[in-house]
Amino acid sequence: MNKYEQRYRRLKRSIKTYLLENSSIADEICHVQGELTAARSERLFLIERLMFHEGLAKNNHIQNCSTNEKSEIKDKTNGTPSSITQDQTLPKTNTIDIKSKNTSTARKKKSMFPINLTNILLHCLGEIIPGNPNFHTSCWIYPVGYVATRIYAHPKDPKKKCVFTCKILNNAGIPQFQIIPDNDLDGVFFGESANICHQELITTIQRSFKDNTKAHLKVQGEVFFGLSNAKTQSLLMLDANFKCCTNFKGFNLPNNENNDPALSFEELQTYLT
Numbered sequence: 001m002n003k004y005e006q007r008y009r010r011l012k013r014s015i016k017t018y019l020l021e022n023s024s025i026a027d028e029i030c031h032v033q034g035e036l037t038a039a040r041s042e043r044l045f046l047i048e049r050l051m052f053h054e055g056l057a058k059n060n061h062i063q064n065c066s067t068n069e070k071s072e073i074k075d076k077t078n079g080t081p082s083s084i085t086q087d088q089t090l091p092k093t094n095t096i097d098i099k100s101k102n103t104s105t106a107r108k109k110k111s112m113f114p115i116n117l118t119n120i121l122l123h124c125l126g127e128i129i130p131g132n133p134n135f136h137t138s139c140w141i142y143p144v145g146y147v148a149t150r151i152y153a154h155p156k157d158p159k160k161k162c163v164f165t166c167k168i169l170n171n172a173g174i175p176q177f178q179i180i181p182d183n184d185l186d187g188v189f190f191g192e193s194a195n196i197c198h199q200e201l202i203t204t205i206q207r208s209f210k211d212n213t214k215a216h217l218k219v220q221g222e223v224f225f226g227l228s229n230a231k232t233q234s235l236l237m238l239d240a241n242f243k244c245c246t247n248f249k250g251f252n253l254p255n256n257e258n259n260d261p262a263l264s265f266e267e268l269q270t271y272l273t
Contacts, residue, residue: 120226123147130244138249144170148226155204166225194221217262
């Protein structure tokens with residue numbers, strides 16, 4: 001046996017081992033991908049259920065508040081002696097009451113989130129920075145720390161649902177908007193405005209579209225982030241720094257998201273079929 005035959009057999013054995021290793025690695029990758037798809041579908045289902053139950057809990061909370069107010073009105077009309085003694089001791093405990101009220105309001109603000117805004121789940125309202133004009137315009141306010149999630153088409157497969165996390169951060173005095181698809185840190189859409197993020201998402205989705213459907217997708221970054229929602233705007237107006245935004249004139253009127261394929265997953269599917 002010459003040296004060439006030995007080399008040939010050695011290479012043949014190494015090729016067989018490499019093939020076995022590659023097949024085992026491919027099987028492991030397929031198994032992990034299956035687990036990831038199952039986890040993502042489960043997360044999507046849980047978020048949809050959370051949005052549904054948040055709406056039911058909100059309605060029940062409103063009904064409980066109305067019944068509590070009625071009972072308080074009845075107690076005031078009855079005029080119990082315990083209420084009189086409490087009113088007489090109020091001047092002695094003013095400072096304690098103020099501290100307890102501040103802590104209770106802070107707890108209420110934390111406990112009220114997440115808030116279901118029909119198509120958006122608001123997790124954190126953030127903080128208004130009135131001294132920096134980059135964080136508000138004449139029509140919009142961009143609170144730092146704002147976090148919301150919504151369901152829309154997946155960038156790589158528009159026929160599948162995907163949970164997007166929308167964030168507003170402070171990048172050295174300049175707002176940074178982020179759209180994170182299903183915790184995919186490699187596919188984050190970010191920019192200095194909400195429209196830039198929404199435009200990048202739309203262009204990524206449009207690559208699988210036909211030419212006649214591209215014109216129907218309009219960029220509406222603030223609406224996609226949920227800043228045009230009436231509930232979000234009312235919460236921002238309750239902030240003490242709201243009146244200090246000098247450049248702000250008034251919010252834009254909210255658009256109907258259900259009929260816009262750039263915002264609604266269900267409406268987008270009508271253009272794909």
